[in-house]
Amino acid sequence: MYTTDLRTAEEKAKARESEPRKPAVDAASDGAFQARIDDDQFIEPKDDMPEAYRKTLTRQISQHAHSEIVGMLPEGNWVKRAPSLRRKLILLAKIQDEAGHGLYLYSAGETLGTSRGEMVDALHSGRAKYSTIFNYPTTTWADIGAVGWLVDGAAIVNQIPLCRTSYGPYARAMVRVCKEESFHQRQGFEIMAALANGTREQKRMAQDALNRWWWPSIMMFGPTDADSSNSEQSMAWKIKRFSNDELRQRFIDQTVPQAEAIGLKVPDPDLKWNEERGSYDFGPLNWDEFWAVVKGDGVANRDRLEARQNAYSEGAWVREAAEAYAEKQSNSAVAAE
Amino acid sequence: MSQTGGDWDLYEVFIRSKNGMSHKHVGSVHAADDAMALQNARDLYTRRSEGVSIWVIASKNITASDPGDSAALFEPAADKVYRHPTFYTIPDNVKNL
Numbered sequence: 001m002y003t004t005d006l007r008t009a010e011e012k013a014k015a016r017e018s019e020p021r022k023p024a025v026d027a028a029s030d031g032a033f034q035a036r037i038d039d040d041q042f043i044e045p046k047d048d049m050p051e052a053y054r055k056t057l058t059r060q061i062s063q064h065a066h067s068e069i070v071g072m073l074p075e076g077n078w079v080k081r082a083p084s085l086r087r088k089l090i091l092l093a094k095i096q097d098e099a100g101h102g103l104y105l106y107s108a109g110e111t112l113g114t115s116r117g118e119m120v121d122a123l124h125s126g127r128a129k130y131s132t133i134f135n136y137p138t139t140t141w142a143d144i145g146a147v148g149w150l151v152d153g154a155a156i157v158n159q160i161p162l163c164r165t166s167y168g169p170y171a172r173a174m175v176r177v178c179k180e181e182s183f184h185q186r187q188g189f190e191i192m193a194a195l196a197n198g199t200r201e202q203k204r205m206a207q208d209a210l211n212r213w214w215w216p217s218i219m220m221f222g223p224t225d226a227d228s229s230n231s232e233q234s235m236a237w238k239i240k241r242f243s244n245d246e247l248r249q250r251f252i253d254q255t256v257p258q259a260e261a262i263g264l265k266v267p268d269p270d271l272k273w274n275e276e277r278g279s280y281d282f283g284p285l286n287w288d289e290f291w292a293v294v295k296g297d298g299v300a301n302r303d304r305l306e307a308r309q310n311a312y313s314e315g316a317w318v319r320e321a322a323e324a325y326a327e328k329q330s331n332s333a334v335a336a337e
Numbered sequence: 338m339s340q341t342g343g344d345w346d347l348y349e350v351f352i353r354s355k356n357g358m359s360h361k362h363v364g365s366v367h368a369a370d371d372a373m374a375l376q377n378a379r380d381l382y383t384r385r386s387e388g389v390s391i392w393v394i395a396s397k398n399i400t401a402s403d404p405g406d407s408a409a410l411f412e413p414a415a416d417k418v419y420r421h422p423t424f425y426t427i428p429d430n431v432k433n434l
């Protein structure tokens with residue numbers, strides 16, 4: 001997910017080594033801090049907090065922000081080729097929202113003491129992670145439908161619990177994001193529904209997009225609980241509120257009937273309603289593919305980073321002009337005094 | 338020059354959702370100057386008619402209380418219950434008071 005810890009085992013080990021050795025629980029302060037969290041109090045920017053809380057949150061929030069920003073790229077690919085003016089307007093508005101989500105999140109992240117410039121540098125230099133899902137290409141118009149329906153749909157399932165996360169600025173940013181997210185999912189589903197009800201070729205296109213996006217979407221929730229060792233601490237801090245597997249199951253249970261409603265088939269031969277659990281059973285996920293994409297073997301990893309770096313460097317003249325203008329204005333204001 | 342760590346100044350953004358309400362803090366933006374901060378705030382925080390008025394102020398110009406001083410600042414109010422109307426005993430037969 002946008003917020004899953006995407007560091008590889010080696011990266012985690014390295015981070016642990018570089019951390020100053022300190023007792024597992026820094027008794028008094030960490031105890032008082034945990035008590036505040038257990039009491040459902042919000043933590044605000046200038047409050048005392050354990051260094052590890054600050055670090056973990058900074059990583060989670062900035063990775064979330066990067067995901068929103070990079071997430072604009074696969075959709076931007078279709079703005080000029082949207083099949084109607086209506087669809088183009090909607091897609092532009094949706095992409096603009098994603099830029100907004102990124103900025104809300106950088107704004108929340110900055111309250112923890114890392115500047116937006118530093119976070120963006122980390123993304124552009126390849127040090128920071130973003131959701132693996134955006135390293136898949138959007139090859140047909142139906143992919144834009146699948147992305148809105150599945151990727152934004154998965155994001156909603158992940159983000160709703162984060163509206164109650166323990167860090168105030170993050171929780172408030174999530175409330176704004178969640179309010180805006182539902183249109184994203186509905187416009188995507190509408191695209192899929194229109195194609196699924198269209199010509200045979202259009203329906204085939206919709207099914208093909210679902211086939212390609214289904215597995216990456218459900219892998220977005222991150223490794224199975226058995227393999228995600230860091231979650232326990234994040235749960236205790238309430239910066240993660242449900243396990244990866246719980247959220248994944250919730251998403252699958254919501255989405256399968258939606259696919260059926262428009263006559264599309266979820267590409268999982270093992271998918272079966274389990275009466276006893278009141279949930280769908282599903283087939284094994286390909287975690288080798290997941291980690292390969294995290295490590296940079298996705299079809300579009302290089303393109304995404306290059307697009308971000310180019311956008312930044314090609315915008316340099318705009319920033320320089322704005323700075324020159326600001327300086328001129330403040331000089332003439334001083335002269336007028 | 339108005340650059341902070343490779344980025345422009347940070348501005349805090351306050352929005353009045355409709356007349357009759359106070360401005361409320363919603364987040365922050367970066368900008369090269371005040372006018373740009375206002376434009377960026379408009380683009381970022383009022384895409385869905387969330388406001389009728391915007392204030393922006395450079396974060397460095399805000400003086401905030403320190404959570405560490407909370408006890409000294411706010412606890413003295415706790416034992417001044419006589420500031421609340423419920424502190425006073427009024428005979429049952431007295432009305433409009």
Ligand SMILES: [Fe+2]
Pocket residue numbers: 068097098101155177181
């Ligand atoms: Fe988003």
Ligand SMILES: [Fe+2]
Pocket residue numbers: 098152155181184
């Ligand atoms: Fe979205």
